[in-house]
Amino acid sequence: MRYWLCKSEPDEFSIDDLAKKGSSFWDGIRNYQVRNMIRDSMKIGDKALFYHSNAGLDTGVVGEMEVVSEALPDPTQFDSKSHYYDAKSLPENPRWLGAEMKFTSRFSKVVRLAELKGESLLKASPLIKKGNRLSIIPLTAVQYKRLVHLGNK
DNA sequence: GCCAACGTTGGC
DNA sequence: GCCAACGTTGGC
Numbered sequence A: 001m002r003y004w005l006c007k008s009e010p011d012e013f014s015i016d017d018l019a020k021k022g023s024s025f026w027d028g029i030r031n032y033q034v035r036n037m038i039r040d041s042m043k044i045g046d047k048a049l050f051y052h053s054n055a056g057l058d059t060g061v062v063g064e065m066e067v068v069s070e071a072l073p074d075p076t077q078f079d080s081k082s083h084y085y086d087a088k089s090l091p092e093n094p095r096w097l098g099a100e101m102k103f104t105s106r107f108s109k110v111v112r113l114a115e116l117k118g119e120s121l122l123k124a125s126p127l128i129k130k131g132n133r134l135s136i137i138p139l140t141a142v143q144y145k146r147l148v149h150l151g152n153k
Numbered sequence B, C: 001g002c003c004a005a006c007g008t009t010g011g012c
Helices: A015-021 A032-040 A113-117 A141-151
Strands: A003-008 A023-026 A047-052 A060-067 A097-112 A136-139
Touching: A003 A060, A003 A141, A015 A023, A015 A047, A015 A060, A015 A097, A032 A097, A032 A136, A047 A097, A047 A141, A060 A113, A060 A141, A097 A113, A097 A141, A136 A141
Parallel strands: A003 A047
Antiparallel strands: A003 A136, A023 A097, A047 A060, A060 A097
């Protein structure tokens, strides 16, 4: 089983939105590196952390979810009204993928970015690297468990 | 709202 | 295949 961290701006889609819906298709991935990771490595049953980006002081990890589908074509790429529309992507050869994610739990507290930066386990992770472009970041089991621990302390 | 960092695009 | 211009991400 693999472990992931998925970023979303809470103004767009927050962990409360996910909790309300129960599960949701994780769309809007428009980075080839991320697409390749979810296509090649993400599997049903994998665990993922929900990260609120661009959230001021509350930027950080807020809860857990689970991957409940294979990587599937992201419908927003074919929707001309969508912010994520991609005119160059054809239905017979979809360029962008996403996956269905199921709510697991909300942390009792936000594990803030400032705290993440102080974690020696994350020293090498792109998560805390300036200028990193990945909206989905692979984590080790040890990193994942540490963050869950911090969030429920 | 600003801006640094970086990926993508397209002209050549 | 290079690289400048542009757009986006995301922290602050």
